[in-house]
Amino acid sequence: MYHGAEHKTITCYEKGLDLTVENARKCRRVHDRCGTTFTFFVMTVSILVFSLFEAIPFVHGVIGSYRILKALFKIALLPIVAGLSYELLKFLSKTNFFLFIPLKLPGLGLQMITTREPDDEMLEVAIAAFKKALLMDEDPEEPECRFVCPEKLAVLTSEIKAKLAEKGIDESDAEWIVSYATGYKRSELGKDVTVGGKAIDKANALAEERVTGRPLWYIVGNANFYGYEIKTDERALIPRPETEELVERALRHINGESKVLDLCTGSGAIAIAVKLKTGAEVTASDVSEDALSLARENAETLKADINFIKSDMFENIDGKFDVIISNPPYIKSGDIAGLQTEVKDYEPTLALDGGEDGLDFYRIIAKNAREYLTEKGIVFLEVGADQADSVKDMFDGFFVDVIKDISGVERIIKAVKI
Ligand SMILES: C[S@@+](CC[C@H](N)C(=O)[O-])C[C@H]1O[C@@H](n2cnc3c(N)ncnc32)[C@H](O)[C@@H]1O
Incomplete structure (x- = not known):
């Protein structure tokens, strides 16, 4: 489904439309320059190239009796296969001349298997990722995205506890930090649930700030007083x-x-x-x-x-x-x-x-x-x-x-x- 979202986003961009979920949703989920089509071309071109290669009398007669030599020659031909497939993909993606349509159809047909209609959230993800890639293209200083793997709530809590304990900071602060970052109550931190990268990043950032010595309640920004x-x-004492x-x-x-x-x-x-x-x-x-x-x-x-x-x-x-x-x-x-x-x-x-x-x-x-x-x-x-x-x-x-x-x-x- 994310594969389909990626195609829709690129198509939306190439059509010059605003990158919004509404616009992307209307675009088709297959794309002429898709890797699936490329794989199909590599397969077809390699059959053609290797068949022609085998048909050369010298290859057939002399090299043909040395299997290993033949295999080495085929490996040496792979860049040619890949190059031809790439050029074919590029060429076909730029034309809609009716005679070339049959060449495109098998790849597009395969994409009906490797993609599914995405939902709006997936489109949002694809659009955000694409925008980030555009920014990185425009500005070499733009930092790469860091992807944090989801992890169990209990694991995150013990990691944050260990981080704070190293600096002699109370364990209960770690519980407040994880609770604040994930939205789970302190009493729920033992739950068997997985938390995502955003919450993990937030918890780690809060813990980093806490180890500088800044009080927990200034970091979190509020404290419960009498309900x-x-x-x-820093303007006033923490109640x-x-x-x-x-x-x-x-x-x-x-x-x-x-x-x-x-x-x-x-x-x-x-x-x-x-x-x-x-x-x-x-x-x-x-x-x-x-x-x-x-x-x-x-x-x-x-x-x-x-x-x-x-x-x-x-x-x-x-x-x-x-x-x-x-x-x-x-x-x-x-x-x-x-x-x-x-x-x-x-x-x-x-x-x-x-x-x-x-x-x-x-x-x-x-x-x-x-x-x-x-x-x-x-x-x-x-x-x-x-x-x-x-x-x-x-x-x-x-x-x-x-x-x-x-x-x-x-x-x-x-x-x-x-
Ligand atoms: C211990 S804090 C108590 C804050 C709050 N009532 C609480 O319980 O969280 C004492 C407060 O007294 C204020 N303070 C210090 N000197 C003062 C003065 N001469 N007149 C009035 N307030 C003063 C401080 O600005 C501070 O906000």
């Missing part, structure tokens, strides 16, 4: 699963009537989840214009109506809120150089650096929270491991709860204004 696809890139727990806790105290402030919003993940889950009035702020532009894109894509404000902490914030949520930068300045490459070299330092002891932003929040909270308003904060006690002590005049995350780390501070 929402959040676009991720983490621990922060979903912060949202989970805060949502228990938010409804459609609530006014909520997400301080240090980054990608906008917290604000978007709160808005979409509750319909509350949400304000989100960040000092970084880059982060805000990403947060706005995310809010627009997910249709979350949020009031974004560029602000150095509370500087440009007005009004009072029932709930203030924040996951501020909390890494000690001196610890940043020791973080993993994918964090320290790719995620914004502004999103990480919490000052000398990592607590600068909590001090600002604790100092201002009372003024920006409604009566019985609540502050929800994500804190780093070992920071909970220090942050708790900052909230004088609040009822403070320390909540552990699923790993048992004291991760969330809930401070209720009293």
Whole structure:
């Protein structure tokens, strides 16, 4: 069938038609210069040439008694046979004079066996391949196509795992990469299915990028946060699963009537989840214009109506809120150089650096929270491991709860204004 698609495409081109599936479909599936016809001519011409050769008296008499010599002479004649067949093919393809038609018919008849009517997808393949060949003819710099053989999903997954493991990168990243490149869920990677060259190329390209140290979620371009696809890139911190727990806790105290402030919003993940889950009035702020532009894109894509404000902490914030949520930068300045490459070299330092002891932003929040909270308003904060006690002590005049995350780390501070 692809043979037929190839003929139709060439005919379409030779007729000067646009190379489209519609035009190619109308062209015939046999072609005067086909290899099948050529094979037929080689057979016919060789019979003629070798018969004439045998008829030469010298050959018949002297050489004829030495079989090996005769065979060698025939081999030497093969270029003549091929050359004559080629010239015949070329000549006949240029004429439709009725006397020559009988010479064409056997080859065309054979092609009815070696070709079938192609479907539209096959025509698309043939057209794409032909266009590529034209490009390569026009421009010697045009690279050749590389054909990747399909392989089993499980094989691809273990190859990518091995590639990442060599650079000390976690196996689960390989699963995400293969899942993203092939469209199969991570839970389906054990399935006995074969994946094509495009998906394999994509998985390998993603793995190549991952071994440079670039975080998986920046490569993939989005991360799932609380059930929402959040676009991720170098403009803001990648939202983490621990922060979903912060949202989970805060949502228990938010409804459609609530006014909520997400301080240090980054990608906008917290604000978007709160808005979409509750319909509350949400304000989100960040000092970084880059982060805000990403947060706005995310809010627009997910249709979350949020009031974004560029602000150095509370500087440009007005009004009072029932709930203030924040996951501020909390890494000690001196610890940043020791973080993993994918964090320290790719995620914004502004999103990480919490000052000398990592607590600068909590001090600002604790100092201002009372003024920006409604009566019985609540502050929800994500804190780093070992920071909970220090942050708790900052909230004088609040009822403070320390909540552990699923790993048992004291991760969330809930401070209720009293
Ligand atoms: C740890 S990230 C959190 C991002 C997001 N809320 C999340 O959980 O994924 C901290 C954010 O604080 C922002 N930030 C840093 N300094 C700030 C400041 N002085 N005022 C407001 N935001 C600030 C950073 O730009 C960054 O987006």
